[in-house]
Amino acid sequence: MTLGSRPSAVCRLVGSMTALACVSLAPPAHSADAPPWLEPYRAPAQQLIAAARADDFAWRRLAELTDTFGPRLSGSPALEAALAWAATEMKKDGLENVRLEPVMVPRWVRGRESAEIVQPFPSPLVMLGLGGSVGTGPQGLEAEVLVVGSFDDLETRAAEAKGRIVFFNVPFTGYGPTVRYRSDGASRAARHGAVAALIRSVGPMGLRTPHTGAMNYAEDAPKIPAAALSAEDANRLQRIHDRGQRLVVRLQMEARHEADAPSANLIGEIRGREKPDEIVLLGCHSDSWDPGTGALDDAGGCIATWDVLRLVKKLGLQPRRTLRVVLFTNEENGLRGGLAYRDAHAGEDHVLAIESDGGVFPPTGFGFSGPDLARATVETIATLLAPLGADKIGPRGGGADIGPIVRAKQVPALSPDGDAGRYFLMHHTPADTVERVEPDEVSRHVAALAVMAYVVADLPGRLVP
């Protein structure tokens, strides 16, 4: 299809497949104050956006990955099989230097697990053990529950914790303020003699939906089992407690660590035509938690960043610098992939690092961390994303996986805005599946990433001189 015969807009079904979303294919109006260097990028940006939105390829690939391999916890055969599949597919896409760089990763195994109320009357609870937790032993454990609302509350009632299951019932007000109960709750409780820790799931109420996630043991505290309850079960324990009834819970978890297992960071590139040693890095993580199929966290980010290179290749848009996609391993419970990448690649010249790990929603823009001059350039490039509504550049770009190389080498970092409400509803739950995102949303996410990555990789000068 030539440009002359191209339709003026692309419309497709979104959401519940009953609403049409249309995006103009006309190039954005030339702003009076746009710098001359931007002009040559209007056409390729338009091409990239149109190509990303021409079909649902990225969504279908995301579905194929998550359908075929399912959850991909570090150390699992599923993760390694998914990586082997992705490497083969990358080569088919024409990416260069496709390689699996070995990384040893922790292998935590959930095993069977359950929790139930024993008093006031036996009844099952919906729970997920926290990643990294020890198990209860085959006999399980049973104890009266101490309900607390905060770490301060626990300290006030420390004398009551001995021999109890401490339950942190902290309402979800955002990930930052509540995730520390998941990370640190067990050791905080164990220091006061608790035999196990329960938390209210770190997320908004779903449909009896528990959220897992990593926890850590402090060195100065006994290791006690830790699990998350659904918000409804958390409410239930709170109400039983508030009625003055004695509350006894039984917990059984087979959770254990096995020996570290081999995994890998998967890397693919489009080598730069002029400055191949200058790298624009696009990152995501290949591992997921085990209850869902990790479509949003973070298979979607991997498919999207990888799709940037696929589209650039398909359109024959070889940029001046190298575009490199890295599917990092073991973000969820170890960050071994990000650390190994830093150690192996710190000697290379990274111009920019982008991470997509907040769900493949249509971004309203990007967060950016880096020098002001680079921010101004990124803001100018973002004007090309106005047709997608993705032209806002906010503070704080980055991501867990790119974090080590970004910090080690002061690499500017960019990350697409997410939709925190939708993201944390499914985050680390069984509900993280490809149904959580529509094909058109993934395409718009890819389009925004593609324009940003391609233009930075092709700029006449470095993003940070």
Next chain:
Amino acid sequence: MTLGSRPSAVCRLVGSMTALACVSLAPPAHSADAPPWLEPYRAPAQQLIAAARADDFAWRRLAELTDTFGPRLSGSPALEAALAWAATEMKKDGLENVRLEPVMVPRWVRGRESAEIVQPFPSPLVMLGLGGSVGTGPQGLEAEVLVVGSFDDLETRAAEAKGRIVFFNVPFTGYGPTVRYRSDGASRAARHGAVAALIRSVGPMGLRTPHTGAMNYAEDAPKIPAAALSAEDANRLQRIHDRGQRLVVRLQMEARHEADAPSANLIGEIRGREKPDEIVLLGCHSDSWDPGTGALDDAGGCIATWDVLRLVKKLGLQPRRTLRVVLFTNEENGLRGGLAYRDAHAGEDHVLAIESDGGVFPPTGFGFSGPDLARATVETIATLLAPLGADKIGPRGGGADIGPIVRAKQVPALSPDGDAGRYFLMHHTPADTVERVEPDEVSRHVAALAVMAYVVADLPGRLVP
């Protein structure tokens, strides 16, 4: 508080606790064409509505019941403990003739269960065995999956079913058109040699939320295990199938029937002051499925119908006829309570039967089945519910539990309208908990039931002369 000092409206927080809902306490304007017999009921109707909405007693009692005893499957100790508790509480409320009428009920036990994809790659599925299903034996079973979209589709492909797991992937278009795959799917598949049946859950997509429910075996087909998958897992199997990949699933279910167990219908009354032998029956069912705590299906209906009698008693409004609440047992998988009630009470004079088993949402009115003259009376009474927005009388009232007595004795039947969208999202799932309904909603449900039941019980003449 005297009427003179009463505020003109009651407002309280609803929904996410951020919105105010206000209902006028002023008596409805007297309609020019309202019959004279209605006038004496304006004041008690107003009293009942105000009393129901004065506090969150009904919601708190619903929470206490479902929190304390949890799921109440027929034959379980939890159901019997809940009934004993309810009988004691009813007596405390001042209800008369509180009694447990013994009923033997089936006892189906789920046991442990799981399903997983074996090919194209091992991965767990989210499932719930169907109530009444046989188990798989301790070794489980593993077979290639035949995906069909309807019973007709199965018949067309009958030759492929032998030795397979037949998966009925029928989109939820409403309970009526899809529940037959849950009821009959296993025997339909077994007739063609299938080794197990899977269905797409009968309900809209939740958050990887499976729906259980009763299934039945036909006498002419082998009994094969049957389970429901979450909508997301159903989609996943369909997509794998559509990609042309060989799909093998492994199913393990300990499900079994044990010997029938003793249970009971719980009955409480307010005896009529003039015609105590004429009965207005309010019904609900005490049993629930086992994954959730059965707050909407149907503890809510029980708390609401029971609360009608509590409020009538509390306000000293003894009607001419007897108000009787029956918490029927075993609605979900046997209907033994409804059948036993019919057998024991068919000789009594039932003026009207009301059932609440569609969720304790604020009704927009009632469905009614009965003679036209009675319908006109019910429509007139419903004008008293205009302040609640519950004044519409539609076709088809009734309920599973009251069904046997209604059919045996041609009793007029009434049932509050529900909210099918919200109801079927949580229906027979782990998410059926008290969080699904707000205190103010339960109060409005109670208020509508109370006015309707009280006025019919107190009418000068019978509803059906």
